[in-house]
Amino acid sequence: MAIIIDKLRDHGREGRLAGEWCHMAADTGVDELHDFAARLGLWRAWFQGDHYDLRRQMRAVAVELGAQEVDDRTFLSRMHGPRGDRARRRAAARRGAQPSSPGRDEGSRGVASFS
Numbered sequence: 119m120a121i122i123i124d125k126l127r128d129h130g131r132e133g134r135l136a137g138e139w140c141h142m143a144a145d146t147g148v149d150e151l152h153d154f155a156a157r158l159g160l161w162r163a164w165f166q167g168d169h170y171d172l173r174r175q176m177r178a179v180a181v182e183l184g185a186q187e188v189d190d191r192t193f194l195s196r197m198h199g200p201r202g203d204r205a206r207r208r209a210a211a212r213r214g215a216q217p218s219s220p221g222r223d224e225g226s227r228g229v230a231s232f233s
Contacts, residue, residue, distance in 0.1 A: 120145045121154045121185040124193040126174060140177050142185060143169040143197040151198070157183060168199030 126140045144151035152162060155170050158180060164170055172180060181187060188196065194205035 120196070121151065121180065122188050122193055122196055123172070123177060123180055123185045124188065124190055126177060138174050139171050141166075141169045141193065142172050142177075142180060143193065143199070143202075145196040145198055145202075147198050154180075154183070154185070168197060168201055 121142060121144050124141050126138050128138050130136050142151070142155070144154070148165075148168075151170070152165070155162070155165070158172075158176060160170055160176075194202060195209060196202065197205075
């Protein structure tokens with residue numbers, strides 16, 4: 119199981135999404151992600167379809183518990199779900215190869231697609 123976290127970003131000081139936060143996802147599937155999120159005390163209702171949003175303090179706790187800090191490109195290419203699938207297809211098209219799907223096995227559960 120690998121839980122991955124992208125870099126912390128500042129989203130401004132006004133509005134509903136203001137403040138610093140990042141994304142947390144898994145490269146193996148949503149079950150592992152939900153289990154890890156529960157260890158952090160996150161509610162399942164906060165799940166964003168293929169990731170959770172984390173504020174600065176919670177990000178630090180996640181890293182202490184073993185989440186891997188990765189750059190944006192690595193985050194997208196490794197994350198489970200539709201966004202990761204799209205990123206792998208784009209990267210494969212640039213290379214002229216078939217996309218891979220890390221962590222996927224027969225029986226892994228997909229997640230709903232969203233924009």
